[in-house]
Amino acid sequence: MELEFLGTGAGVPAKHRNVSSIALKLLDECNAVWLFDCGEGTQLQILRTTIRPRKIEKIFITHLHGDHIFGLPGLISSRSFQGGSDALEIYGPKGIQEWIQTSLRLSKTRLSYPIKFIEIQEDGLLFEDNQFQVYCQKLEHGIDSYGYRVVEADHVGELQVDQLQELGIKPGPIFGKIKQGHQVTLDDGRVIDGKNYIGESKKGRIVTILGDTRKTSQSIELARDADVLVHESTFNKNEAKLARAYYHSTTHDAAEVAKAAQVDKLILTHISARYLGKDVEELQSEAKEIFENVWVAKDFYTLDIPLKKKEAL
Structure with missing residues (x-):
């Protein structure tokens, strides 16, 4: 299980950061890739990785702001042109189906595979199979914005x-x-x-990926005991009033969520293009004032998420 950050910027593409998209690579677990958000240029970012569009099985959209969805029509089309034939599932707020279908209809795009749309009706369990559960909760962002919690089933120990x-x-x-x-x-x-x-079992991993949001109790609930929390950090700690006014979070907001939820690792993303070089290092330092194990993501940063031994009861 790996996270690969395809875009880590906020609002508009920049030379050093594309807009939001994160790939959860589950190639060893189920030979698939799940995408979280798909900002403009995501398919160009994918070309610089080993990800194959036909391996993308599910796309989870956090909210309908352009920097999180404008890459969808192109990626969906390319997936078809490149031989994708398996169904694609797209999860997201109400309106995602209409937006995609309108884009495809007006561009007269014909796909070689079906799309299944799952528009979120309420908080709670969104997807489940014998390997994974995905939960969602609405956050605070002015428009409907969701966070996702991916929970892997425990791994049974090996036969001795x-x-x-x-x-x-x-x-x-x-x-x-x-x-x-x-x-x-x-x-x-x-x-x-x-x-x-039977050898010692290993606890399934938990990955929480949040959409744009103010600091909220729902974020803590979604992130509880997660191996990794991916949290936006659009503003520094001195811009709390601006963050609240624009329904975003600061470095301290994200770190406080991570600490309260007792996560293992915090990854900051959705970084404004105004932060460069030492400014980015300062964002990380600010978060570390509250939560030590934190990193600021950059485009193409890849994080391996290893299994851990299951704690004895």
């Missing part, structure tokens, strides 16, 4: 094959029963408790 073979148990269907933690009776009458032959 060497120990079983030392007991004279040969590979076969019995391994499957032991792997499931069942008690099995061997031909010689011995009883094996499968739980004793």
Whole structure:
């Protein structure tokens, strides 16, 4: 599982930062990429990575401001031109379906795959399969803006094959029963408790990606105990009044959310183009006044999110 930041800027593209888009790369987990927001130029950013548009399975839109959605028509079209045939799911606020369908209709674009639109009706569980759950909650941004919490299922420990073979148990269907933690009776009458032959399980990872927002309790709830929190930081700590007026967050706002939610790592994004060089370092330093493990993302920054051992009850 990796996060790759395709665009980390706020408002308009800049030479050193494109506008918002983040890829959650789940290639080892389910051979797919999930995209969070798709600002103008996202497909050009993708060309500078190893991401293949046909691997993009889901797109989660936080809100309908242009710097988060203007790249969608181009990416959707290119995905078709480049041989994409699998269905694409697009999640987002009410209006995302109308906007995309209107863009495709007026440009007479025909796709080689279907799009399934899931417009958010209420906070809560948005998607679930046997590997992942995705939750959403509305934030505070003047227009409907959402945060997403991706929760991975726990990983079952590995079967201790060497120990079983030392007991004279040969590979076969019995391994499957032991792997499931069942008690099995061997031909010689011995009883094996499968739980004793499964390695330590590993806790599923949690990734929280927020849309543009003021500091809010919903952000803390979405980020609770996350391995990674991605939070906007459009303003520095001295611009709190401006941040509130424009429904955005400061470095301190983001750090306070991370601290309250007890996350492992905080990544700041949605950085204004007025911050350059040492100014960016200062943003990180400001956040560290409250929360130590924090980084300011830049375009093409990639973060590996490793599994951790599951804590004993």
